[in-house]
Amino acid sequence: MTHNDIDKLVQNWIIDTATRPANPRVQAVVLRLVGDLCKAIEDLDIQPSEFWKGLEYLTNAGKNNELGLLAPGLGLERFLDIRADEAEARAGLQGGTPRTIEGPLYVAGAPASTGFARLDDGSESAEAEVLFMQGTVYDEAGQPLPGAKVEVWHANLMGNYSFFDASQSHFNLRRTIIADEQGRYQFRSILPKGYGCPPGGSTQCLLDQLGRHGQRPAHIHFFVSAGGHRKLTTQINIDGDEYLWDDFAFASREGLVPAVSKVTDPAAIAQKDLRQPYSSIDFDFRLYGERPAAPEAEVARVRAAA
Numbered sequence: 001m002t003h004n005d006i007d008k009l010v011q012n013w014i015i016d017t018a019t020r021p022a023n024p025r026v027q028a029v030v031l032r033l034v035g036d037l038c039k040a041i042e043d044l045d046i047q048p049s050e051f052w053k054g055l056e057y058l059t060n061a062g063k064n065n066e067l068g069l070l071a072p073g074l075g076l077e078r079f080l081d082i083r084a085d086e087a088e089a090r091a092g093l094q095g096g097t098p099r100t101i102e103g104p105l106y107v108a109g110a111p112a113s114t115g116f117a118r119l120d121d122g123s124e125s126a127e128a129e130v131l132f133m134q135g136t137v138y139d140e141a142g143q144p145l146p147g148a149k150v151e152v153w154h155a156n157l158m159g160n161y162s163f164f165d166a167s168q169s170h171f172n173l174r175r176t177i178i179a180d181e182q183g184r185y186q187f188r189s190i191l192p193k194g195y196g197c198p199p200g201g202s203t204q205c206l207l208d209q210l211g212r213h214g215q216r217p218a219h220i221h222f223f224v225s226a227g228g229h230r231k232l233t234t235q236i237n238i239d240g241d242e243y244l245w246d247d248f249a250f251a252s253r254e255g256l257v258p259a260v261s262k263v264t265d266p267a268a269i270a271q272k273d274l275r276q277p278y279s280s281i282d283f284d285f286r287l288y289g290e291r292p293a294a295p296e297a298e299v300a301r302v303r304a305a306a
């Protein structure tokens with residue numbers, strides 16, 4: 001079959017010529033996706049058994065709640081970011097903190113505090129290195145944004161996230177920090193380890209077939225928001241990680257790999273009430289002001305809440 005033949009068939013299947021009420025956006029998207037899928041079936045000579053295997057794969061991935069993991073693994077979530085960056089550039093926005101993907105592991109409702117929070121529950125203190133991270137939330141003009149909201153979440157030493165990993169305490173390694181009068185935030189936590197896709201899960205099974213690993217470098221997620229400003233979704237990576245530039249989710253970016261300094265000065269250690277050297281990261285956020293010309297920065301998607 002030619003692509004033209006396929007287009008005619010699919011047009012007939014998807015668009016009813018009777019004038020029933022329809023959602024034109026859904027019509028356009030479904031027409032395109034079904035047409036493209038039929039063309040792939042034709043061009044690649046996809047056999048019926050292969051087609052059903054694909055459908056079963058998606059069914060299982062949905063049942064396992066892994067579609068939110070498959071999307072970044074296939075680069076699709078990164079693709080949405082590239083398009084968002086292009087749209088912002090067209091609207092004249094430049095110089096803000098780079099965005100990078102949200103991923104599937106945010107949980108709404110984390111405890112909030114002003115200026116400072118400790119993220120970890122202390123359960124891994126014997127093995128973990130303490131991390132202090134701090135900085136200021138700025139606007140485009142470089143003015144601090146007091147009261148800006150910094151939502152932060154990251155994995156533990158196993159690369160696992162609380163809530164999804166039921167063995168961790170409620171909201172471990174998740175907090176909301178409201179920037180102080182000077183727009184500053186700071187938290188104490190532990191240096192996280194990188195995440196790996198569940199072995200034997202839907203995503204990893206496909207990655208195996210592609211000859212790809214399912215590892216992420218150690219990273220820390222952020223939502224940063226302030227009234228009148230575009231919400232920033234981003235992450236920082238922990239420098240030195242073996243997967244820093246080999247992330248299965250393609251989220252590493254220049255500008256999101258701050259220096260990690262090791263604090264060994266006994267006076268500084270004592271001042272933090274610690275007995276061991278700790279790591280420290282300075283990182284400022286710069287938000288864009290609201291822009292009618294740029295697409296909405298807040299992405300609607302179903303998120304866990306606890």
Ligand code: MBD
Binds near residue numbers: 069101104195249251
């Ligand atoms: C993660 O921790 C993550 O951030 C992404 C994007 C995908 C899987 C696990």
Ligand code: FE
Binds near residue numbers: 105219
């Ligand atoms: Fe993550």
